[in-house]
Amino acid sequence: MFLTLTLSLHRLNVQLHESSMVYQPPIGTKDLLPLEVAQKGWMEDRVQMVFHRWGYQRIITSTLERLDTLRAGGAVRPESVLQIQTEGEALGLRPELTASIARTAVTRMAGAPLPQRLYYIANVFRRLRGEGINGSQELFQAGVELLGGNGLSADSEILLVLLDCLSTLGLRHWCIVLGEAELTRSLLMPFPDNLRNGVRRAIAHLDRVCLETMPMAEELRKRALILLDLRGEPTKVIQTLNGLDLNPNQRRLVNRLKALAELFTENTTLLQYETVSSPTTTLILDLSLIQTFDYYTGIVFEVISDIETGQRILGQGGRYDQLLGHYHPQGKDCSGIGFCLNVEELQQALLKLNQLPQEIPPIDWLVVPTTNQSRSAAFAYAQDLRKNPHPLRVEVYLEEDLEPASVRDYAHRRNIKRIAWVEDGPSGTLENRSQPFVEIINDR
């Protein structure tokens, strides 16, 4: 008897366990609940407004791409792509948008007048692999691509759009770290072929110990160590650069960088004039800000929030004049420059500054039928309210319990501003309805 009981208890346990199964989202992904959506929307609305004001048009590309497309530019590591198994074709979820936009620009949009100003607000996916982690990550990005825009003006525009976004979002302090990939690459040319990639990798990863121990001539080591720490206030960095033995092309690039830094500083003051909180921007030139692959062909930059908001990388970008050629059927190059903002990082930074909505938008009206017969009239009155040119949030009371005390309690709990008590209209005709009695619950 005892044995049977134990066994059935065991069975019951198993059943309980099965019925109480918790369904969780995959590692690295998350659901955004209404408040988070309101905060995300708040940020996106502002960024989008800035993009529109600068004349950028939204583009929506496919979430799924051929793996070849994603890989063609050389910036996407195949192991970081979440791959989709299909018959015959290797597909992946986009880890960023630039490859997709480059593909569209030279195919379906080929022949469109240049420059093209495009922007996106979209989700991206990454495969996470690390110690104890094996999952995927879904992130949101908002960014722009300026295609066919050359020279100092296009570089300046991109940096100023970025600045405009950040100040419109209400960030107070941030720092832009600006490098020049072509210049750094050119300054690495004196290193022999067998050393150059190693030196570049060490500089990109700030690995000074590696540069100190790598076998090379002392003259070269000195140069490598200068490049590793070639950063700081723009005028000082330009001064150090001019002290190096530069060739005419390098001199041209340095002069352009100098002009960009000056233009940026002048315009920062202009932009700040318009904002109430008067943000402060620091521009740091950093010639060690390079990638280990040849994707960027001109300026590269990162925008970093201040210590108060956790020194987050809020966005990054750069010039990529050879990317579109990889996608063009005849390999024709077209210049491009862009940046993308990391929405999650922005959200974390803005939360620290109490800039984001702290509650979901409140309901303006609760329309309550006073009797069961007035339910139709209640829906009709709610619809009238919704026609208001100033958009209102109108909710119809659905509960069976029409006791005024219960209704008021409901409105209080939900922070609803006003109650409209609707009585049954004569013979159901909408025109002859009597005006509802309005009660103010929360006057804000």
Next chain:
Amino acid sequence: MVTIALPKGGLLKDSIYLLKCLGLDFSEFLENSNRQLQIWDAQRQAKALLVRNQDVPVYVEYGQAQLGIVGYDVLREKQPLVAHLVDLGYGQCRMSVAVQATSPYHSPRDLSAHCRVASKFVNCAREYFHTIDLPVDIIPLYGSVELGPITGMSEAIVDLVATGQTLKDNGLVEIEVLFHSTARLIGHPVSYRLNQGGLRDLVDLIRQKTTDSP
């Protein structure tokens, strides 16, 4: 203000001595009665965090500490995204392959394919055997790795060797050195780029102090 992550264990004493020479005194960490995990120096210029060896690069990578001191072995094992700023020279040891002295193996290449290798440094071990093109089964352990060959669980181990005394006491011999390790000063890349809290000057001071006293 700069926060420095210091490792518990063998490197702590030398690290505290080095910082004390530069006017940052965290010697309270060395007192037996100490239970504190973070200490400010007297002038409140810097704060030190006392964390486990393997956790030093984690605090630095996430930017909770702008600087950290940790063995190169940990950096090789975990490959964190941190700046390698100074080779501090102390804490010398080597990552080695060892087997029982009575075993027939004189070189890792003598080990048979798919033999078992016990290690706390699974990535270092995997990478090494990959480079010599020998497929092995790595058994992850958290300590007393020498017991692997003694109990017969594994043919070899990959572990840190300082003096070699522990290996000898347990009847094991080194048959290959993977790399040599010393203590390293590491930095949070973003803080280093922004020179937050005058980080660069402090790093230069540490570098100078290290080169002056080899």
